[in-house]
Amino acid sequence: MAKIKSAKVIVCSPGRNFVTLKIMTDEGVYGLGDATLNGREKAVSSYLEEHVIPCLIGRDPSQIEDIWQYLYKGAYWRRGPVTMSAIAAVDMALWDIKGKMLNTPVYNLLGGKSRDKIMVYAHANGKDLSDTVEEVGRHLEMGYKAVRAQSGIPGIDKTYGVPKDKGRYEPAEKGLPKEDQWSTEKYLNYLPTLFKTLRDEFGDEPHLLHDCHHRLTPIEAGRLGKEVEPYHLFWLEDCTPAELQESFKLIRQHTTTPLAVGEVFNSIWDMQELISSQLIDYIRTSIVRGGGISHMKKIANFAEIYHVRTGFHGATDLSPVTMASALHFDLSINNFGIQEHMPHHEITEEVFSRSYTFEDGFMYPGDAPGLGVDINEDEAAKYPYERAYLPVNRKEDGTMFNW
Ligand code: KDG
Ligand code: MG
8 A cells, every 4th residue: 555655835936826735655656736826825835734744644645535534524624715725735636646556647537538628718808899809819710719808998997807918917916915996887888898899700609708707796797697698608707706605596587698606616515506506507616726626526516417517717826737637627527618728827837747738729638647747846946936916906986896
C-alpha cells in the first residue's frame, strides 16, 4: 500500500496568483491540486498548511472518498469557500495520483468518455457596442461556437467584464480593492440592444451567453430575460445573487431564457432547491470551488435527474490544474452542457505544463496519465505572491452593491 509521504503548498503569481497543492507518495508518484481562491489565496494556503497537510501524512492515497469525508466531516466546521477549496485541492491531487498509479487519464476513472470533444465558450469583452461586436466576431473566427458577450455600458465608467485597455480582462488588481460603478437602469436599457445587434450581425447560429454578475433583483432579472428572448441566449448567468434560492421562482415565472448559476457555490447544499425545483438550467460550480472531483460528481449526478446540465466556471483565476480536472470531468458525464474557457496568460503557461488542448471551439483533456498537468517549481519561484483583490462595486449614489 502506498502512503502519503509529504505535501506542500506552492503559492506563485505568474500573471496572477495561484495556490497549488502537491502531494507526494512514498512510491515517488505525486499529484497536483488547485486551491486558488481569488483575493483570499493566503487563507486557503494556511488552511492547508496548518490544518490539512499534517492529517494527510501516512494515509493511503487511494482512499479518495474516505479522505474527503475525513476532511469534511472531521473539521466539524462544514462548507464555505476556504474549507471547500482546500478539500478540492486534496481531492484533485489524489485523483491525479490514482490516474498516474494506474497509468490512465482521470476521465477513464470517472466512467470513461461520454463524448468526443468538449464545447467551450470564450469571453468577448468590448468597451462599447461596436467594440463588442468586433470582439465576438474575432472569437467566432478563432473557431469558438459559443461566445460570452460583455460590454461597457453607456454612462457607466468601469464595470465587470470590460478591460481598461484593449486586450485581456483580469478582474483582480494588485493592491487594495478598486471600485467599479453601477446603474441597473442604464444596464437594463442597453442590454437588449447589444444582443439584437449581435444577432443582426452574426445570425442565429452562434451560441451567445451573458453574465449579469449578481446585479439584478429577481423581477429585474425577469424583465431582462423576457426582453432578450428573441435573441435566444444560450444562458443568462448569475442574474440574481443566489443565496436566496427560492427567488429564482419569480424569475422563472417571467422568462424562458435559460439560467446559469453557481460559480460562487461550494457544496450541493447551496443549490439543492435551485436544482430540485428546476429553477436553473446550468450549474456553474467548478471543481476547485465545489470540493473537488468527488463532490462535483455527486452534484452532477443529482442535477442530471432534474434536467440540469453543467457549465463549469473556467476563468483565469482557476489554475490549469482545475481546468484539466474540469475537462476530464466534462468528458465523462452525460449531463455536460458547456465549459468556460478563458485562456491563461503566457507566463502562467511557463509555470504549468499541460496536456489539454483547444481546437476549433472544442477542448480535449489529452491522454496523459492522471490529470496531465505539471508545475515547474523553479519557474514558479520566480513569481512570488502579490496581494491582489477583486473590485468592489458601488451604485452611482455611493451605495455599496454586488460586484
Ligand atoms: O474571481 C472571480 C471571477 O472568476 C469571476 O468574476 C469570473 O464571473 C466570472 C465568470 O463567469 O467567468
Ligand atoms: Mg460569472
